[in-house]
Amino acid sequence: MKNVRVRFAPSPTGPLHIGGVRTALYNYLFAKKYGGTFILRIEDTDQGRYVPGAEEYIIESLKWCGLVPGEGPGFGGEFVPYRQSERKAIYQKFALELVSRGEAYYAFDTPEELDFYRKTEAEKGNHNFKYDNVTRQEMKNSLTLPAEEVNRRLDAGEDYVIRLKVPENETVTFEDLIRGEVSFQTNELDDKVLMKSDGMPTYHLANIVDDHLMKISHVIRGEEWLPSTGHHVLLYRAFGWEATMPQFAHLPLILKPDGKGKLSKRDGAKFGMPVFPLGWKGDTPEDNFDGFREFGFLPEAVVNFLAFLGWNPGTEQEIFSLDELCEAFSIEKISKSGARFDYDKAKWYNQQYLHAIRGETLAEMIRPSLESQGYKVSADYLAAVCDLMKDRLTLLPDLVTQAYYFFTDVHTFDDQNIVKRWNAESRPDFEALTTALADAPGFDAASLEEVVKNFMEARNLKMGQVMPVLRLALAGTMKGPAVYEMMEVLGKERTVGRLQKAFDYFDTVK
């Protein structure tokens, strides 16, 4: 495939949600697979919904995921600007061209009039009023009004919109790369507004004009756009651009975990999971969200998880780096039906990536949150702890909650288990063992194991009598890494100190 140019075209109306990230991902993968270009275009034509900071958020999110655009705002490119609000004049010119070709027309009906019209129609039992090839004949537009009046209204600066003049009695058919042939009857299609009365284009116009001008080869977008694709094809025709029209691929939606509707930002709070890549601070507390990053996900895991929500390579490989995904990706393997958001699966992916990570790398990721909690540790020490813990983690913050005792004194003891493992006669043995440990030739796991084993043999003690007590004394809990390794990482001083202190405490537990 040559000259693949795809775009991700979000609207800066708030944080980019995870479905958007997946759309961006699939566009990116497709571009990379064929050596093409991944373009970011900001569709900010609705000034009413514009949210400051949203564009920066989108870019930061894409970067976090490793999906860096080849062209876009801040990324340069042949077709600047990539922000639609800065391309207003272009759309006006093309809209006027459509009017002069008779493919579009001026309409003067105000939103209030339209509302009123819709309401009265509804009262008459007609609940699906459309501004279309039949109703336009009784509305106020350049098709029904005399030319002089149209000019008079235009000259007087009256508000107007430009609408697409959808042809009658035709069938629009196009080939969707995912769904196959899809067709619409033009009589079912309404005369979509192309230019709003504020002089801004609607999505439909801006989208077609920009995709054409920016030489977009494939439009990969969410399924919510499928119903308006009929209009889009009509628009390409009206402009005479049908020969170079991009190919369409409509992605299945990401659904709520319970399958009832598409995933929305409210679902994060409802299901206790992230639905945004990065955290977002809105104006109200309800508008503040933690993202996958804040929950403790690695971007590679999020990307891998997202890639598999609606696509799979057809092999049994589950773990893919971004590069591997680029290589394996194909539109034909995208599924047709919506995929529920499966948070357990997302966590599993994270766990897999955490297992594979190097202790040092993990250490640097976790350090900021550790320091914010007041723990200060050396790089080597932290890396050693990470190596011990990483097989036990699902989310990054688990390290601090599960292994806090590597960074400070044990503050919570599992008394129930202490009672089971410790009694009045235990003390002499464990004091002797502590001394033996303190005198160990080396404080590495292997030496310690030997010391403990010799000790047990000499005193005729069993593994189950000794190990749990040591573990309880060092960590306070029955869970955790191997005892010898824990001691090695903790070091002689801390190990011995903790044991002595713990035994005093154990004597008091009933």
Place this chain on the structure above:
RNA sequence: GGCCCGUUCGUCUAGGGGUUAGGACGCCGCCCUUUCACGGCGGAAACACGGGUUCAAUUCCCGUACGGGCUACCA
């Protein structure tokens, strides 16, 4: 309501005219083990329904049901 799209284990999915319908998550059991995890092994678990077409249909066609999307001077 209208239009469009969809439907394989609970979930994500592979597959495809004749298969013991495969994998992964989750769940259960066993093994490993000083604990918790990891890991290994095993288990329960699916072709929405009805008609065609065919020697044969879960697979192709048509309906129905169900689900989802769209139905704005939002994207």
